[in-house]
Amino acid sequence: MSADAGDLTVGELSEGRILRRILNVLGPSSALVGPGDDAAVIAAPGGSVVATTDTLVHGPDFRLAWSSGFDLGWKAAAVNLADIAAMGARPTALLVALALPNSTRVSFVEEFAAGLRGACDALAPGCAVEGGDLTVSDTLTIAVTALGSLDGRAPVLRSGARVGEVVAVAGELGHAASGLAILFERFTDADGHPLPLDVPSGRDGQAVLAQLRPSPPIALGTTAAVRGASAMIDVSDGLALDAARMADASGVSIDIHSRLLPDDVRTALTGGEDHALLATFPAELVPDSGFRPIGRVIARTGDPVLLDGRPFGGRTGWDPYRDWDSVTG
Amino acid sequence: MSADAGDLTVGELSEGRILRRILNVLGPSSALVGPGDDAAVIAAPGGSVVATTDTLVHGPDFRLAWSSGFDLGWKAAAVNLADIAAMGARPTALLVALALPNSTRVSFVEEFAAGLRGACDALAPGCAVEGGDLTVSDTLTIAVTALGSLDGRAPVLRSGARVGEVVAVAGELGHAASGLAILFERFTDADGHPLPLDVPSGRDGQAVLAQLRPSPPIALGTTAAVRGASAMIDVSDGLALDAARMADASGVSIDIHSRLLPDDVRTALTGGEDHALLATFPAELVPDSGFRPIGRVIARTGDPVLLDGRPFGGRTGWDPYRDWDSVTG
Known part of the structure; x- marks a missing residue:
């Protein structure tokens, strides 16, 4: 007997698959931008x-x-x-x-x-x-x-990235995930229960604050739009995963250059919850400040995201169901 | 020692008082209509x-x-x-x-x-x-x-009721509360735990459905606005309480005529969750259908709501923290 997928529980199915089933039932959107981007436009x-x-x-x-x-x-x-x-x-x-x-x-x-x-x-x-x-x-x-x-502008969607454009980011990459790691390593007891927090000084403290009280570059969203960004996404689940979402929506691949990332390349690629802005621009339109180039839009390959031209084989993103457990405290 | 109200728990303070404290912290609204009406207008x-x-x-x-x-x-x-x-x-x-x-x-x-x-x-x-x-x-x-x-119209606020106007309602009064009473009386066991529901036939079944699957007269909201309603409110917490909110916001009193209410006057006045629309109109502008008169706007008295000219001394409304307990099932 094969189980009807309708009898599965939410915990047995990925968020993406549950969402697809919900969207099937909801039917077509009548909005200017319906479900599937960072926000709807009505x-x-x-x-x-x-x-x-x-x-x-x-x-x-x-x-x-x-x-x-x-x-x-x-x-x-x-x-x-x-x-x-x-x-x-x-x-x-x-x-x-x-x-x-x-x-x-x-x-x-x-x-x-x-x-x-x-x-x-x-x-x-x-x-x-x-x-x-x-x-x-x-x-x-x-x-x-x-x-x-939007003050009269068109929305900047995930789907607008074009081959040859510059991929740039505004905001931090990996800070919030480093902060979460510090919290779990230093502020939990042997049973995994949280201990009262004494925010560390220096870099570690900044990482903890990036996790607990993030300051995404909100104003740079309109800056990018006015400047002519072709695509943009909120990096909430890690650069690699959100870049893959943008690449999939745009029908391209994104090649990230490791030398343009922070020293801890792996955390920068996979750490979630920074809420940086990832955007693509025609080369001549990259803003002078705020955004920094991290790669290029290339023709679609088998992999949506490459690191220095090679498929990025690491963990592809942050998973709230794995990185946070459900211990309450 | 008097306790600082900041040390009280949410369960010890009314919803209204908690909201006032939140609004104090949030500061002034910059919206066209900020917190305090049925919805904000931005x-x-x-x-x-x-x-x-x-x-x-x-x-x-x-x-x-x-x-x-x-x-x-x-x-x-x-x-x-x-x-x-x-x-x-x-x-x-x-x-x-x-x-x-x-x-x-x-x-x-x-x-x-x-x-x-x-x-x-x-x-x-x-x-x-x-x-x-x-x-x-x-x-x-x-x-x-x-x-x-609003399709270019002004919003219909709670605060627009004027002395002499007709008070009218669209939708049911007391049905959802009757349905909830039926559920608690007939579909809970001796320990108060819910039993599986077998929706009754006839009037009782309609009341149960009004509770579980309400059908408020949504389209009549714009009808009232186009027709010239001076004030309007969603009757979610019972007619008496929501009429009092409208009366307080407008600086008037509302006299409800019992002969214009359903037979079970008390339930019509105090039952919540019907989501009827309560509106006030200049007498000549009451819509011919959909809304039915139930009273008059009168000069402010000591009581925001009167029943047949006398202060309404009953329970003034529905309280979700009392009418629903917190048993899960």
Whole structure:
């Protein structure tokens, strides 16, 4: 007897396969840009609105021993702002659905709100929380929706990369993953439970902060769009995996030059949660600052991503179901 | 020693008080309509976008013994569409953040998607799911954001009711609460755990369906706006409580006439989750169909809501923290 795939559990199927099944049921999109890019673009009289949603769940996505309320508000805002930026759009508003255990301190909720506001003020001035919902749950869950405006421009999709163009990145590569490694190595007990965090000094501390309170280059999203980026994506799951998504969507391959990456090439390629912006530009249009070249768009080969001309055989990306366990703390 | 309110837990403070503290931290809104109405209205080049978010959490908001995946998708869409309609707007898109236990059947997720699509097709043709997020959680959580368009009109706020106007309602009053009462009375065991549902026939079955799969009059939101409604609100927490919110926002009182309500006046006044639309109109502008008069806007008295000219002394509304317990099943 072969099992009907409909009887499988969510834990037995990859996120991508579950999404495909959902999209089959939902049917065709009527939006300007429907599911499949960093954000949707929905027609509105006189223009459009860019919209995206991303959720942080206690356990799979964070530890309360490591993240303060402020950190969580900041990160929940930042990761959504990055998806708006990756469309070449300017963030205009956040809506925040917060599901909280009854035992949550009100002071924690206030710190969380301060973190949301802090991230908006620092990363996307003019954007603020304009709506939300508060519910009770056994599991602290933060679902943020970000809206943005293209100000009359076309969205920068994943699918626009053309052979011969320069591949460039803005923001950090591998910092957030290094920070997570430090947290797991130094701030868990023998049973894997999180210990209270004492942020280290120097580089390690910067990596930990990149994980807990990321500062993606939001304003550079519109910079890239205005400058003429042909494709762009938010690097949330690691450079190699997100570059492969861009390559697949564009029908090209992307050759990354290791000498243009940070010293820890492997972490730069596979570490997730940095929310850097990966974009492609015609060579003469690469911005003078903010973005730095890391490779070239080449004709499609058997592999979507190459490293110095050879198939990149490493781990292809970050997997939230592997890199974070579900221990709550 | 008096406790600092910041040290209280979420369970010790009302939702309204927690929201006020959050809003204090978030600071002033820069939106056309910020927090406090059914939805936010955010400026966009050439117009605006209406946006709202609402969450369903397993335990506080639903039982899996009673709600199918289809029911949950339908309800999650419908309650958000109703908030868009209550601004006088036309729903254009949903974004759906779904947090699922790993043990969830994929077939359940597909039914959920079908419910989302079914509600959009039936209640708001042209609106579809255009984005989303899938995460793992111990607690099944559904956070939906709905977007809408005013098509150039001004939003219909809670605050526009004027003395002398007619108070009218579209949709059912008390049905969903009657359905919930039937579920708790007939489909729980002696320990309060839910039993599998066999939907009754006749009126009781309709009430149960109003609870599990509500069909708010979404299209009548734009009808009311075009016709000239001065104020409108989604009746999600019971007529008395939502009328009081409208009265408070408008600086008036609302006198409801019991003879214009369903026979079970008390349930009509206090039952939540119907997602009817409550609106006020100058007398000559009440629509001929869809909306039915239930009272008048009068000068502000000590009570925001009166019943036949007397202060309504009953339970003033539906409280999700009381009417649903947190038993999971």
